[in-house]
Amino acid sequence: MSGLDLDNTLYLELESGRVVIKLLPDVAPKHVARVKELTREGFYDGIVFHRVIPGFMAQTGDPTGTGTGGSDKPDLKAEFSKLPFERGTIGAARTMNPNSANSQWFICFAPAPHLNRQYTIWGQVIRGMDFVDRIAPGEPPAEPDRIVSLKVAADVENAAG
Numbered sequence: 001m002s003g004l005d006l007d008n009t010l011y012l013e014l015e016s017g018r019v020v021i022k023l024l025p026d027v028a029p030k031h032v033a034r035v036k037e038l039t040r041e042g043f044y045d046g047i048v049f050h051r052v053i054p055g056f057m058a059q060t061g062d063p064t065g066t067g068t069g070g071s072d073k074p075d076l077k078a079e080f081s082k083l084p085f086e087r088g089t090i091g092a093a094r095t096m097n098p099n100s101a102n103s104q105w106f107i108c109f110a111p112a113p114h115l116n117r118q119y120t121i122w123g124q125v126i127r128g129m130d131f132v133d134r135i136a137p138g139e140p141p142a143e144p145d146r147i148v149s150l151k152v153a154a155d156v157e158n159a160a161g
Contacts, residue, residue: 005109008032009153010039010123014135019128021090024121028079031092031101038071038103041152042054048144052137056112061104064142065115070102079120083153088132092109096135103106105131 004022012019025032038044043063051059062069078098085091085108093104099118108115109132118134125132135145 005154006154006157007152010035011149011151011153011156012128013150014128014131014150015148016134017128017131018109019131020126021123021126022126023123024083027081027083028075028092028120028122031079031120034073034103035105035122038073038153039152040155043103044147044150045070046058049075049135049141050140050144051106052135052141052144053139054137055110057091057099057106057108058132058135059104059106063103065144067104067140070104073102075099076101076120079122080117081121082117082119085119085121085141087114088129089120090123091115091121093121109133110129 008023008025010021012021023032023047043121046067047060048067049058049060050062085109087110089108091106093106094101107125137145
């Protein structure tokens with residue numbers, strides 16, 4: 001893990017294994033700050049992947065598990081960038097309103113160019129995409145996978161050290 005900025009790295013624990021996510025504060029500073037804030041509050045622990053479309057993406061971050069919920073924090077303004085949606089790219093989910101992202105996000109299984117400059121990109125899976133590939137499909141899945149835990153890497157490593 002050398003060379004990683006642990007304060008801008010997340011450990012996403014799934015039943016199948018650990019996914020390492022590199023945060024992109026230089027691309028979407030407000031979204032990264034929100035995800036880290038919610039992560040440190042334990043907000044994401046136990047939340048299901050409520051919308052998983054094979055070949056497209058897996059979506060999570062709704063405490064109600066329905067796709068209509070969010071945190072009690074205000075919605076975020078879009079931080080669109082020139083980065084493309086590729087395999088492993090993480091984007092902020094939102095309604096039709098571009099400035100409605102809150103706590104929900106998705107991981108792309110494959111390139112999704114139709115999302116480019118339409119959704120805020122705040123992270124990239126750098127290890128463990130094989131575990132993401134195993135997330136149960138469905139809208140919603142019959143037996144959805146859950147986030148076992150989501151932690152900021154610096155908090156985990158500092159606690160271990």
